[in-house]
Amino acid sequence: MTQVFVVNSGSSSIKYQLIDVESAESMLSGSVERIGEPGHPANHTEGLNQVLAGLGDTSAIAAVGHRVVHGGSLFADATVITPVVEKAIDELSALAPLHNPANLLGIRAARVALPGVPHVAVFDTAFHQTMPADAYTYAIDRALAEKHGVRRYGFHGTSHKYVSERAALFVNRPLESLKTIVLHLGNGASITAIDGGRSIDTSMGLTPLQGLVMGTRSGDLDPAVLTHLHRVAGLSVDELDDLLNRRSGLLGLTGSGDMRDVQQAAADGDEAALAALAVWRHRIRHYLGAYIAQLGGVDVVVFTAGVGENNALLRRRALAGLEFLGIRIDDDRNELSSRAERRISPDGAAVEVLVIPTNEELEIARQTLAVTSA
Ligand SMILES: Nc1ncnc2c1ncn2[C@@H]1O[C@H](COP(=O)(O)OP(=O)(O)O)[C@@H](O)[C@H]1O
Numbered sequence: 001m002t003q004v005f006v007v008n009s010g011s012s013s014i015k016y017q018l019i020d021v022e023s024a025e026s027m028l029s030g031s032v033e034r035i036g037e038p039g040h041p042a043n044h045t046e047g048l049n050q051v052l053a054g055l056g057d058t059s060a061i062a063a064v065g066h067r068v069v070h071g072g073s074l075f076a077d078a079t080v081i082t083p084v085v086e087k088a089i090d091e092l093s094a095l096a097p098l099h100n101p102a103n104l105l106g107i108r109a110a111r112v113a114l115p116g117v118p119h120v121a122v123f124d125t126a127f128h129q130t131m132p133a134d135a136y137t138y139a140i141d142r143a144l145a146e147k148h149g150v151r152r153y154g155f156h157g158t159s160h161k162y163v164s165e166r167a168a169l170f171v172n173r174p175l176e177s178l179k180t181i182v183l184h185l186g187n188g189a190s191i192t193a194i195d196g197g198r199s200i201d202t203s204m205g206l207t208p209l210q211g212l213v214m215g216t217r218s219g220d221l222d223p224a225v226l227t228h229l230h231r232v233a234g235l236s237v238d239e240l241d242d243l244l245n246r247r248s249g250l251l252g253l254t255g256s257g258d259m260r261d262v263q264q265a266a267a268d269g270d271e272a273a274l275a276a277l278a279v280w281r282h283r284i285r286h287y288l289g290a291y292i293a294q295l296g297g298v299d300v301v302v303f304t305a306g307v308g309e310n311n312a313l314l315r316r317r318a319l320a321g322l323e324f325l326g327i328r329i330d331d332d333r334n335e336l337s338s339r340a341e342r343r344i345s346p347d348g349a350a351v352e353v354l355v356i357p358t359n360e361e362l363e364i365a366r367q368t369l370a371v372t373s374a
């Protein structure tokens, strides 16, 4: 029995699992959520120490897999963590300020608790390294961009990879033949266009700030918003960074960054919440349309992550009115509350619409074992 302990430090949560890789069975799993909010762990170190204290017998653990969000163009594959790798993850923190520091805290805390086994980093960016240059290039001075690694990288790759592979198994068609769009809608959110199993475009960019409206991140805006706010409102670079990463998105529009709160407020008729949901939906449909064009069609649309897996109403609203594209939802199927992989389009629809719970931890465990036993 080969067990891998997986630590997934998200921007607002720590998810962990002890996984028996051969059977794909989860021996232990849990999460610490709403980190930083009142009544919850103050930070990731506190959260992780709680988790590690409850681990019990660790003798069967062969390796520890860590989700690391930004790997730049240095890491196209899972990598055993050495001091050099740790330093690179640290240096990439500037490009993923909500994530890489949390990932590093996780690595350091776990290494103290589990010192005798290899620790492996599995990067969110790796799956998107297949994107063609036309999709990842920003139209700015080429030499400057190259010197500073300024390009689109994309994130949530472990999730997009896992979910698209599960979707192909679910519809019982070869992954190589499918045009798939995965909507990973969590606290952070991104959409990926996957052609035959390869990421060809994704909504996040140089950092996990670009694209969709998220819990606290703005997603897309005209880059001139930054220079404008600097000039007219006197905001410094750090203040702008904080504004767009930590005080925008649903939080900026409504006062809460948690979709559950926003939806409750909208149900109670709160104008700001209703408007925020409309912006959230508009942005999703913008990318959905774009990716159907980039792919030249779509066979499978998949919802995953916190919002995508759990919220039937938001799924319905995201896809409403797209019947002309063959995208339809069966309301009864959609509203069935379940933790299972499921189809929510009607039988015989041109496009399969699925809900596939993501399992970044299982994917991380598999990749961790693959590099440590290679
Ligand atoms: N039933 C639900 N309805 C709407 N949103 C939900 C529901 N359950 C969870 N969420 C949202 O999912 C988010 C967390 O998603 P998750 O994928 O776990 O995020 P992350 O990995 O970025 O921490 C929460 O911020 C919450 O807004």
Ligand SMILES: CC(=O)OP(=O)(O)O
Pocket: 009, 010, 011, 012, 069, 099, 124, 155, 156, 186, 187, 188, 189, 208
């Ligand atoms: C990259 C990213 O946004 O991750 P998360 O959804 O965990 O915040």
Ligand SMILES: [Mg+2]
Pocket: 010, 186, 187, 188, 305
């Ligand atoms: Mg996540």
